[in-house]
Amino acid sequence: MGEQVDAVVIGLGVAGQDVAHRLRDGGLTVVGVEEHLLGGECHNWACVPTKMMVRAGNVLAEAHRVPRLAGAATVASDWSMVARRIRDQATHDWDDAETAAELTGSGVRLIRGRAQAPVTGEPGYDSPSDRFRQTCSALIHRTLRGGRYASACAG
Numbered sequence: 001m002g003e004q005v006d007a008v009v010i011g012l013g014v015a016g017q018d019v020a021h022r023l024r025d026g027g028l029t030v031v032g033v034e035e036h037l038l039g040g041e042c043h044n045w046a047c048v049p050t051k052m053m054v055r056a057g058n059v060l061a062e063a064h065r066v067p068r069l070a071g072a073a074t075v076a077s078d079w080s081m082v083a084r085r086i087r088d089q090a091t092h093d094w095d096d097a098e099t100a101a102e103l104t105g106s107g108v109r110l111i112r113g114r115a116q117a118p119v120t121g122e123p124g125y126d127s128p129s130d131r132f133r134q135t136c137s138a139l140i141h142r143t144l145r146g147g148r149y150a151s152a153c154a155g
Helices: 014-025 040-044 047-063 079-090 097-105 128-135
Strands: 007-010 030-034 108-112 139-144 147-152
Touching: 007 014, 014 030, 014 040, 014 097, 014 108, 040 047, 047 079, 097 108
Parallel strands: 007 030, 030 108
Antiparallel strands: 139 147
């Protein structure tokens, strides 16, 4: 028979990691499943790198205002510096080993792969109560505007 755990978190983006930690802090045994890099889309490809690029562009634009406001300045853009900062500081060269070590060191078991919670009507589930017992230890989480909402059903 397979390993018994209290909760399975599918997807370890920012919200998934937070939920995994909260469940673990609550005394549950937790397995997190992630197919891609820990931290998710926002951290690795979208929000954080984009904000770093936008901020660099804003600084360049502001620097061009110096002659009109306070004297003289020479400004030359070098986007390789921005790319290096994104690679080295934000994404760690798209290597999540450090994040994975922190997660597993905190007591969350990490499985690299793809997971999907079964849905009602799939073969192998005789009734909604069977589905509940077998899949409700899986975590349901979602992010809402203005804050996080997380709930888990214990099997």
